[in-house]
Structure formats: structure tokens, C-alpha cells
Amino acid sequence: AGPWASRPLRWVKGRVVTTYCPANNEPIASVRQASLEDYEETVKKAKEAWKVWADIPAPKRGEIVRQIGDALRQKIKALGSLVSLEMGKIFVEGVGEVQEYVDVCDYAVGLSRMIGGPILPSERPGHALIEQWNPVGLVGIITAFNFPVAVYGWNSAVAMICGNACLWKGAPTTSLISVAVTKIIAKVLEDNRVPGAVCSLVCGGADVGTAMARDERMDLLSFTGSTKVGKQVALMVQERFVFEDADLNLVIPSALFAAVGTAGQRCTTARRLFLHESIHDEVVAKLSKAYAQVRIGDPWDSDTLYGPLHTKEAVKMFLDAVEQAKQQGGSVVYGGKVISRPGNYVEPTIVTGLPHNAPIVHTETFAPILYVLKFKEEEEVFAWNNEVKQGLSSSIFTKDLGRIFRWLGPKGSDCGIVNVNIPTSGAEIGGAFGGEKHTGGGRESGSDSWKLYMRRSTCTINYSKNLPLAQGIKFQ
Known part of the structure; x- marks a missing residue:
């Protein structure tokens, strides 16, 4: 396995982890994890890939995300089976989880033509006041074993159309599904002459997760796991x-x-x-x-x-x-x-x-x-x-x-x-997903959660020949 950063890099120094099928505790595969040295190289390539991705117009980014959704849709049963094999959830739920990623891709395509800020009325003649939204840069995504595909999809599809690169660390016990999904995404990106490192992957344990949490090159970090570990989005009492x-x-x-x-x-x-x-x-x-x-x-x-x-x-x-x-x-x-x-x-x-x-x-x-x-x-x-x-x-x-x-x-x-009058489970993708208190820390998926993946600038443009000050201040 390798951190998909343009062409795959080989992880040779990380430890080997065996994944097991929860239905019978039989070994499925051995996956070499990324070392911290591998992590460093992957971050560098992801940051370089962001420079290419951020220059692509948002609607074009949306078209590429649409293609990712189609590629996932074509392999939905195989991916659903892999989720079932490695995570243990029943097959129909495994397929449903991949479908959720596909649905978020569809949602993100439309969003790619709608993101932006308003033009606000200025109190000064000959001035325009606008909000400009720009990508934050590199989004780190740490996901848990229970939804090894969908949670990454919520984050990556929306983050991508906003112009961000993504670095994913899945759960060590679901490394195969992380690798499979990343390979599919990398092919779509590279078919569009975009570096695969736009959606990079590092398989690893707590050492890699800690490195991501402490890394100032991560412009945004989305964590899904236990409250004990993350105090964010987690294993909740519902x-x-x-x-x-x-x-x-x-x-x-x-x-x-x-x-x-x-x-x-x-x-x-x-x-x-x-x-x-x-x-x-x-x-x-x-x-x-x-x-x-x-x-x-x-x-x-x-x-x-x-x-x-x-x-x-x-x-x-x-x-x-x-x-x-x-x-x-x-x-x-x-x-x-x-x-x-x-x-x-x-x-x-x-x-x-x-x-x-x-x-x-x-x-x-x-x-x-x-x-x-x-x-x-x-x-x-x-x-x-x-x-x-x-x-x-x-x-x-x-x-x-x-x-x-x-x-x-x-x-x-x-x-x-x-x-x-409905269950606590089964949220739709169109609404913002997230909690409060120890299970707070932001929202993912729908509504205006796209704003988390961008930085906002308030811009004032003087297109007149005069220089009036705000609040009617006279400084002369």
C-alpha cells in the first residue's frame, strides 16, 4: 500500500498490521502502515497538489467530484462487500454507506456552482463591499471504524469543491477499504490530469493521528472517534x-x-x-x-x-x-x-x-x-x-x-x-451533521457546513476618486 500522492509511494518502514473479519476472526490481509517519515513526504506532496487544485474553477472541481461519485457507484457492491468483510456491518448497510458517499458527491456538484459570498451595501459612495470565500488549504480527515467510507465522503467531497486538498487517516482496522476508496479517487483525479495527492492517504495508528493533530500544515482537521481521544465527534450516549x-x-x-x-x-x-x-x-x-x-x-x-x-x-x-x-x-x-x-x-x-x-x-x-x-x-x-x-x-x-x-x-x-417521531439514526445528507458539548466541534455534510472548509474575507473596493471614511469620520 502507499500514500496516494501523484504516483504511489511505498511504505517500507511502518509496521505491518493484520486486519481480521469480525464475523469469524479470520485474518483478511496484512497492511503496512505509514511511518512518520512517510507521513512527512505525503503531507509535502498534498500541499504541492493543492496549488494545482486551488487554481481549477469550482464548477470544474465539481465535475471531477461528479466523476468520483460515478466511479464509486460503478463499484458500489464490491465496496459494500469490503465494508461488510472488514468492519462487520451487514451487506445492505455496507452498500448504503458507499451510497451515502455517492449522494454527497451529487450534492457537492450542485454546491460547486453556488458557494460564494454576498455583495453587501456600503455606506460609502463609490464603494463595493463583498465577501470572498477561499479554500483553507489542506484538510486532515481522521475517521473511525464504524463508518469507514461515509464520514470520509462527507468531508472530502465538500472540501474538494471548496478547493482544498485532503489527507485521510482511516482506522487501522479498516485499512483495506481506505486503500480501495483512495485508489478509485486517485484514478479519477489522474484521468483529469490532476495530481492524485489532492486526496492523499496515510494508513497508521495513534502516532500518525497525533502528528496530524499537531501539524500546523493542517489548515483544518476533522476528527471522528472517541470522546476520550478527541472530545469532538464520537461514540455517543444518544x-x-x-x-x-x-x-x-x-x-x-x-x-x-x-x-x-x-x-x-x-x-x-x-x-x-x-x-x-x-x-x-x-x-x-x-x-x-x-x-x-x-x-x-x-x-x-x-x-x-x-x-x-x-x-x-x-x-x-x-x-x-x-x-x-x-x-x-x-x-x-x-x-x-x-x-x-x-x-x-x-x-x-x-x-x-x-x-x-x-x-x-x-x-x-x-x-x-x-x-x-x-x-x-x-x-x-x-x-x-x-x-x-x-x-x-x-x-x-x-x-x-x-x-x-x-x-x-x-x-x-x-x-x-x-x-x-423518527429514530436517532439515519440522518439525510442535506442537513448539517454534528453535535454539541463533547460531541461538538463543527458540522459536516449539508446545509452551510461548506463554510468550515473555507476562509472568509470581507473586501472593500473603492472605485471612486474620493476617500470617505466609515462611520462618517473626518480625518483632515
């Missing part, structure tokens, strides 16, 4: 509220998908389910029945809905969390054990009986464990939502319009994603 007037036909499938999808390893996975005391027992019973019908199996089987955890370490973390929940007064009403089969399979788990402020409830657990909590009043449960340090995604289930708008208002959810 929230969901179900009031007594909720439509349970929406609640059960929504909670099931949000808590069990991707084996509980999404950043928007539901961790806490708050149920009004009047419907608590009914919902728990129906949810347990729904859990029992989840088809667990091989990620590549089209009938499978629930696959393995990503690593053996994740299985240990799951067991530790279940034990802590029991010690703190919780009852496991469904699941809680490792499944006896090859691979990193655990039972999707429901825990009841814990207080809202139990330490385990406030602890990040990247596993399919749903803590079901009972509440009485709207005011208290809104406060419980906001008492944790994380704040990415939340959802409420109710038919009360007043409650909906209180939930969306200043005293409602303090999360970056605030939903009503």
Missing part, C-alpha cells in the same frame, strides 16, 4: 423519549433500528430510551419481542439484520458494561451474553431499572445495549436528556404539538440533531 400519547407503531421499529442497527456501533445509536411510566411495561414487552425476531448472522447474508461487533475488545467492553449495569441496580430483560459462534457476536441487550443518573448510563458504550428508563413529567425528562456530556442525536415520540416545539426550543434538547 437519547430517545416516548410519551404516553406516542404512536407505538412508530416507537417499536424506530427504537429497534436505532439501538440494534450496525450492532449498536453507530455514532447515532440509541443508548437511552426514556418511557413514560404509563406505557413503560407495555413498550418493554413489545420491544423484547421485537428483539427476539432480529435475524442474527453472517453480514453477507441478505436476510441478516444484525452482525458482529468490530473487534474482540468490543466484546469485552460489552460484557463489562452489562456487568456494571447489574451492579448498579439494572435488570437485563433481554440479551446480555456472548453468542456461541465464531466471530465477535453478542446478544442485543435491553436493561431496565436503572436511575437516570447511574454512572453506566452516562458512560460511552459502543455496543448494542439499550438502557430503558422510566419518567413521569416532561420537564424532568428534558433535563435528563441534557445532563450528559454528549449531545449528538435525540428524538421524541409524541402527538402533542406544543410538546414538539418545546422539545425543539431553547429549553428542549441540546443535541445537534433533534428529531420528532
Whole structure:
């Protein structure tokens, strides 16, 4: 493997990492990681490539990004299979993740003809006041194992049409998908006589990530990983509220998908389910029945809905969390054990009986464990939502319009994603994606998140023969 910087460089000094299939823990491949020396060379080539890329008009950059989307679309099933093989999510989710990158490319194409600042009215005669947006330069992108394609796509497609070069460090456990995606992108760039280093890759561990974080040549750094490591976008405690007037036909499938999808390893996975005391027992019973019908199996089987955890370490973390929940007064009403089969399979788990402020409830657990909590009043449960340090995604289930708008208002959810009658997971690309508090640090994908990848200049042009000063100041 090599850091794609024009023609591939060879990594010869970095350590070799073996990647494993989470479904059976069999080795897939050995990938040589980049050394810090390799990293230095890659950064230099990426910075040089930026000089070429920034000179290309934005609509032309958009056309090249469109071609990248088409190239990904042509290989979507193969890439989806690779995501499933290396990460462990079911095949349909692997394909869906690549499709998300394709969709962001389509979005970015249109955006390439729209980015820019307004012409503002000047208070001085014969003057024009404009906003000029320029690329920041080199965007570092560090992504996590759970979405090894989509998160890079959110960042790179928009960053590219803004005129930036990108340097990607994926998770060491998903190096194959990082290499495959980068090869596809590099071919499109080079077919357009653009250096492949515009989208460079360094496979590596914490040493490379630390180097990126400390490197002043990184004009912008996007990090997705644990709050413990990054304090930014991460493994979150997510929230969901179900009031007594909720439509349970929406609640059960929504909670099931949000808590069990991707084996509980999404950043928007539901961790806490708050149920009004009047419907608590009914919902728990129906949810347990729904859990029992989840088809667990091989990620590549089209009938499978629930696959393995990503690593053996994740299985240990799951067991530790279940034990802590029991010690703190919780009852496991469904699941809680490792499944006896090859691979990193655990039972999707429901825990009841814990207080809202139990330490385990406030602890990040990247596993399919749903803590079901009972509440009485709207005011208290809104406060419980906001008492944790994380704040990415939340959802409420109710038919009360007043409650909906209180939930969306200043005293409602303090999360970056605030939903009503839909799951916490499954965000569309057109909206800005990101959280608040320890899961804050910016937005990605849609809306006006493109502004993060650019620097803004306020420009005043005097096209008259006079020199009036602002605020009517006389200096003569």
C-alpha cells in the first residue's frame, strides 16, 4: 500500500498490521502502515497538489467530484462487500454507506456552482463591499471504524469543491477499504490530469493521528472517534423519549433500528430510551419481542439484520458494561451474553431499572445495549436528556404539538440533531451533521457546513476618486 500522492509511494518502514473479519476472526490481509517519515513526504506532496487544485474553477472541481461519485457507484457492491468483510456491518448497510458517499458527491456538484459570498451595501459612495470565500488549504480527515467510507465522503467531497486538498487517516482496522476508496479517487483525479495527492492517504495508528493533530500544515482537521481521544465527534450516549400519547407503531421499529442497527456501533445509536411510566411495561414487552425476531448472522447474508461487533475488545467492553449495569441496580430483560459462534457476536441487550443518573448510563458504550428508563413529567425528562456530556442525536415520540416545539426550543434538547417521531439514526445528507458539548466541534455534510472548509474575507473596493471614511469620520 502507499500514500496516494501523484504516483504511489511505498511504505517500507511502518509496521505491518493484520486486519481480521469480525464475523469469524479470520485474518483478511496484512497492511503496512505509514511511518512518520512517510507521513512527512505525503503531507509535502498534498500541499504541492493543492496549488494545482486551488487554481481549477469550482464548477470544474465539481465535475471531477461528479466523476468520483460515478466511479464509486460503478463499484458500489464490491465496496459494500469490503465494508461488510472488514468492519462487520451487514451487506445492505455496507452498500448504503458507499451510497451515502455517492449522494454527497451529487450534492457537492450542485454546491460547486453556488458557494460564494454576498455583495453587501456600503455606506460609502463609490464603494463595493463583498465577501470572498477561499479554500483553507489542506484538510486532515481522521475517521473511525464504524463508518469507514461515509464520514470520509462527507468531508472530502465538500472540501474538494471548496478547493482544498485532503489527507485521510482511516482506522487501522479498516485499512483495506481506505486503500480501495483512495485508489478509485486517485484514478479519477489522474484521468483529469490532476495530481492524485489532492486526496492523499496515510494508513497508521495513534502516532500518525497525533502528528496530524499537531501539524500546523493542517489548515483544518476533522476528527471522528472517541470522546476520550478527541472530545469532538464520537461514540455517543444518544437519547430517545416516548410519551404516553406516542404512536407505538412508530416507537417499536424506530427504537429497534436505532439501538440494534450496525450492532449498536453507530455514532447515532440509541443508548437511552426514556418511557413514560404509563406505557413503560407495555413498550418493554413489545420491544423484547421485537428483539427476539432480529435475524442474527453472517453480514453477507441478505436476510441478516444484525452482525458482529468490530473487534474482540468490543466484546469485552460489552460484557463489562452489562456487568456494571447489574451492579448498579439494572435488570437485563433481554440479551446480555456472548453468542456461541465464531466471530465477535453478542446478544442485543435491553436493561431496565436503572436511575437516570447511574454512572453506566452516562458512560460511552459502543455496543448494542439499550438502557430503558422510566419518567413521569416532561420537564424532568428534558433535563435528563441534557445532563450528559454528549449531545449528538435525540428524538421524541409524541402527538402533542406544543410538546414538539418545546422539545425543539431553547429549553428542549441540546443535541445537534433533534428529531420528532423518527429514530436517532439515519440522518439525510442535506442537513448539517454534528453535535454539541463533547460531541461538538463543527458540522459536516449539508446545509452551510461548506463554510468550515473555507476562509472568509470581507473586501472593500473603492472605485471612486474620493476617500470617505466609515462611520462618517473626518480625518483632515
